[in-house]
Amino acid sequence: MLADPFKRLRNWNKGDPCTSNWTGISCFNATEEDGYWHVREVLLLDMNLSGTLAPEIGQLSYLKIFDIMWNQMSGTIPKEIGNVKSLELLLLNGNQLSGSLPEELGYLPSLNRLQIDQNGISGSIPKSFGNLNNAKHFHMNNNSLSGEIPVEISNLPNLVHLLLDNNNLTGHLPPELSNMPRLLILQLDNNQFTGSHIPASYANMSKLLKMSLRNCSLQGNIPDLSGIPRLGYLDLSWNNLSGPIPTGRLSSNITTIELAHNSLNGSIPSNFSGLPLLQRLSLSSNRLSGSVPSTTWQNLSFSDNATLVLDFRDNLLSDVSALLNPPANVTIELQGNPVCTNSNRLSISHFCVSQAQRNDEKNSNEQIGCPPHACPTESNFEYVPESPVPCFCAAPIEVGYRLKSPGISSFSPYETYFETYITSGLNLASYQLDIDSYFWEHGPRLRMLLKLFPQFDNHSNTFNLSEVRRIQELFTGWTIHHSDVFGPYELLNFTLKGPYANMVLESPKSGIGMGAILGIILGAGAVIVLLSAIICLLVMKRHTRYHHGISSKHLLSKSPIKVDGVKDFTYEEMVLATNNFSRSTQVGLGGYGRVYKGLLADGTVVAIKRAEEGSLQGQKEFLTELELLSRVHHRNLVSLVGYCDEASEEMLVYEFMPNGTLRDHLRGKSKEPLGFARRLRIALGSARGILYLHNEANPPIFHRDIKASNILLDSKFVAKVADFGLSRLAPVSDLDGSAPDHVSTVVKGTPGYLDPEYFLTHKLTDKSDVYSLGVVFLEILTGMRPISHGKNIVREVNTAYQSGTLSSIIDQQMGSYPSECLDQFMKLALRCCLEDTMARPSMAEVVQELENIWKMTPDCDSTPPDSVSISTGNPSSPASESYNGYGSDHISGVVPNINPR
Incomplete structure (x- = not known):
């Protein structure tokens, strides 16, 4: 029994227990003195831990580092943490924490870094945070924080990173933030500062490197920011900014200028020319007029891997100032400007068509001309790519690493600089680092897999124990020096496998467990x-x-599945693709299990749906979806890449949908609002996919769980219906040609989307899918949830339609729309949701009506869009962090607590 185990702490013994297995690391640094245990550091990184944080944590009165990143902790942050006055690093990001931020956190005098990002924390930011004079890093992005940014934060003398993006913050941008003497990054994207202007005082932020205010409902003019001497990244896109672009010359450090999707007018000023590091200038979707500048790339010296993108699409540009003859490194996009239709110049025609999608990603694994079997890859050894000695075979440490707010938009020109930055910070030779892969994620953030190799001259092909411990401490202690270009980083995982698996980094010297x-x-x-x-x-x-896992593959009683034409992945391949199902790769969660974003060995980005172990529901859905998707193929149905059926594991591998789910976009979780034409196109694609299931699949299929989260969007926003785990085959005709018109089954589906007739009678028909799709259509037009605070979307829309107040419930994020087309779309949606099953249109009628509406819609091709699209799963495309369309939140065999209309 431990008597008052954490009462006194004197010294930190670095030799105290720190253990690791290949899924994560856990460290408890503690010392014993006079019969008492004194805890200094708690590190539980990526250990798949669940539970809540207990108030007793306040007893760890000498704790300096508390790190539980990338686990599954839930509940609230206990206010008792405010008693730990020695705390310097509080790292809670990547969990499932909720509730509000305790005011007591603002009275931690030594706190240097607060990371709560990627949780579900709500409420306001406490004013007490203005007392944290030693704080340098506030990473509170990707939560549900609300209210105004407290002015008190502007008093912090040492804060360098303020990341509050992807929350629900409101009010005005505090002008006082410009008083912060050391602020380097101000990142407030995707909040709702409705009606707020960008304070003119922000032009006085003399230290600022990055200002990102994308999609913040800002209005007014852009202040002249040319006085910020080191500004390298500016993003003011997706706001309501107006007036001309300031003519002051921005810093020569600038790499990225994003001003797209505003209401800017006037001409494109000349101050964008001669910026030596510029990678991207995006002015699309404004009201800019005049000539297309031909000087932007002049006096620039491009290296082999440097590029410049000039995006001027969808403006009012009517001429070019001179001959457009940029070098190969420069991409110009002019689609949607009058100059493309009014000019007869052949020299600009190729700038008026869609450019090929640009990737900024790397997938190595290239062959380096060494004997293929001389390096035991099954034991996690591989050839060191840049070794000074040819074919040096060694075992790497794998590090999942992410740049949270990089000051660049293209990584290729900076790759060598980054390698120098990391190896110098880790005190390694340059050849000891291999950037195995990298790709852009939503944010934008840059995710990497780093491989660290031992030195050749130590005559060993593995790191020794002390070296592993040293490298681990440099990452987890945040001691790698700050980079102006790359910004703050986060450690996603520190993977030790092969010869390092279950390495005990130091034998426990204390008896505390x-x-x-x-x-x-x-x-x-x-x-x-x-x-x-x-x-x-x-x-x-x-x-x-x-x-x-592999050796025991077929030892279970169940027979392995073999499906012709579908790849059978091993469990090991799935582990490698997801960094052992790291929390950082999880993108969805549902009744079936978890969904992960994975990178296959051939570089393909996929979504991996993993059934919960021992789940009978999961096993049944796995077999259903595998059976159906292996034999149905349509451009508007999600494609099955393969599956894993090994031992107790059942996984389905799909093409990855970079633009996430329709639900994400309708809930405002994406940076790009959907206009009417795009929404109509998504509706038409969804309907075509379901029509294929009803009319062309043999035998026909009833989906049974159509909803906005089961409609996925590829890189071109082509809709693809997903999640066939609840689907049922339609009745098969008898020999005489007769067949029942329904399938009798227990009720399964998602509340709000359920056909009332199916709910009451348990008779599933093709019209049940029509009803569910009609609810999706209503969501597309209104942005409302199917059920919210006791209100049913079908009932609410019917009431508004009959009372003539329909305009009051149309989704404002949709922007302008043709009234007649919207009215026809709304009528169709309500017909789909009629209580009388027979009165609803068939899916063929739905598709035909949507095609007619498309032809009526201005700015759309007269021919309905052919949704043929090859989705590459390119990670550089904007990606949602949630892919519940691959998971499922449906009910199963349970009568939902809703009132059918």
């Missing part, structure tokens, strides 16, 4: 020995599943 500390941190109960045993079993189980 992992379970004891976890018991206090997680509030897991009084029986510490039992808790320790559970943790050990979980770690051993994950380790055993990886190392013995």
Whole structure:
């Protein structure tokens, strides 16, 4: 029994226990003095831990580092953390925490870094945070914070990074933020500062490197920011800014200028020319007029891998100032300008068509001319790509790494600079680092897989224990020096496998147990020995599943599945694709299980849906979806890449949809609002996919779970229907040609989308899918949820339509729309949702009506869009962080608590 175990702390013994397995790392640094244990550091990175944070954490009164990043912790942040006055690093990002931020956090005098990003934390930012005079890093992005940015934060003398993007903040932008003497990055994207202007005082931020205010509902003029001497990245896109573009010359450090999707007018000024580091200038979707400038790239010296993108699409540009003859490194986009239709110049015609999608990604694994079997890859050894000694075979440490707010929009020209930056920070030779892969994620953020190799001259092909510990401490202690170009980073995982698997980085010198500390941190109960045993079993189980998954593949009683024409992946391939199903790769969660974004060995980006272990529901849906998707193929149905059916694992591998789900876009989780034409195109594509299921699949298929989160969008916003786990085959005709018109089955589906007739009678028909799709159409037009605060979308829209107040419920994010086309679309949606099943249109009629509406819609081709699209799954495209369309949040065999109309 531990008596007052955390009462006194004197010194931090670096030799205290820190263990690692290949899924994550866990460290507890503590010392014993006079019979008391003193805890200094708690590190539980990517350990797949769940539970809540207990108030007793306030007893760790000498704790300096508390790091539980990338786990599954839930509940609230206990206010008792405010008692830990020694705390310097509070790293809670990548969990499922909720509730509000305790005001007590604002009284931690030593706090240097606060990271709560990627949780579900709500409420306002406490004014007490203005007391954190030692704070340098506030990373609070991707939560649900609301209210105004407290002016008190502007008093912080040392803050360098203020990341509050992707929240629900409102009010005005505080002009006082310009008083912060050391602020380098101001990132407030995707908030709702409705009616606010960009304060003129922001032009006085003398240290600022990056200003990102994308999609913040800002209005007014753009202030002249030419006085910010080191500004390298400016994003003011997707706002309501107006007036001309300031003519002051921006900093020579500028790499990215994003002013698209505003109401800017006037001509394109000449101050954009001669910027030596410029990579991207985006002025699309404004009201700019006059000539297309031909001087922007002049006096620039392009290296082999440097590029410049000039995006002037969808403006009022009517002429060119001179001959457009840019070098090959420069891309100009002019589509949607009068100059493309009014000019007879052949010299500009190729600038008026869609450019090929540009990738800024790397997938190595190239062959380097060494004997293919001389390096034991099955033991995690590989050839060091840049080794000074040819064919040096060694075992790397793999590091999942992400730039959270980079000051660039193209990485290729900076790759060598980045390698120097990392290796110097880790005190490694340049050849010891290989950037195995990198790609852009939504944000934009840049994600990488780094491989670190041991030195050749130590006559060993593995790192020794002290080197692994040293490198791990440099990453987890945030001691790698700051980079102006690359901005703040985050450690996603620190993967030790092969010869490093389950490495004990230091033998425990103290008798305090992992379970004891976890018991206090997680509030897991009084029986510490039992808790320790559970943790050990979980770690051993994950380790055993990886190392013995292949050898035990067919030892279970169930027969393995073989499907012709569909790739059968091994469990090991799925592990490698997802960094062992790291929390950082999870993009969805539903009743079936979790969904991960994966990178296959051939560079293909995929979505991997993994059934929860032992889930009978998951197994049934796995078999259903595998059976159906392996034999249906249509441009508007999500494609099945393969599956994994190994031991107790069942996974489905799909093409990755870079633009996420329709639900994400309708809920405002994307930076690009959907206009009417795009919404209509998505509706038409969805209807075509379902029509194929009803009329062309053999036998026909009833989907049974159509909803906005099951409609995925590829890189070109082509709609693809997903999630066939609940689908049922339609009745098959008898020999005499007769067949029932329904399938009798228990009710399954998602509340709000369920056909009332199916709900009451348990009779599933093709018109049940029509009803569900009609609800989706209503969502597309109104942005409303199917059920919200007891209100049903069908009832609400019918009421508004009959009372003549329809315009009051149309989604304002849609922008302008043709009234007649919208009215026809709304009538069709309501017909689909009629209570009388027979009165609803068939899916063929739905498609025909949508095609007619498309022909009526201005600015659309007279021919309905052919949705043929090859989705590359390009990670550089804007991607949603949620892919619930691959997961499922439906009910199963349960009568929903809703009132049918």
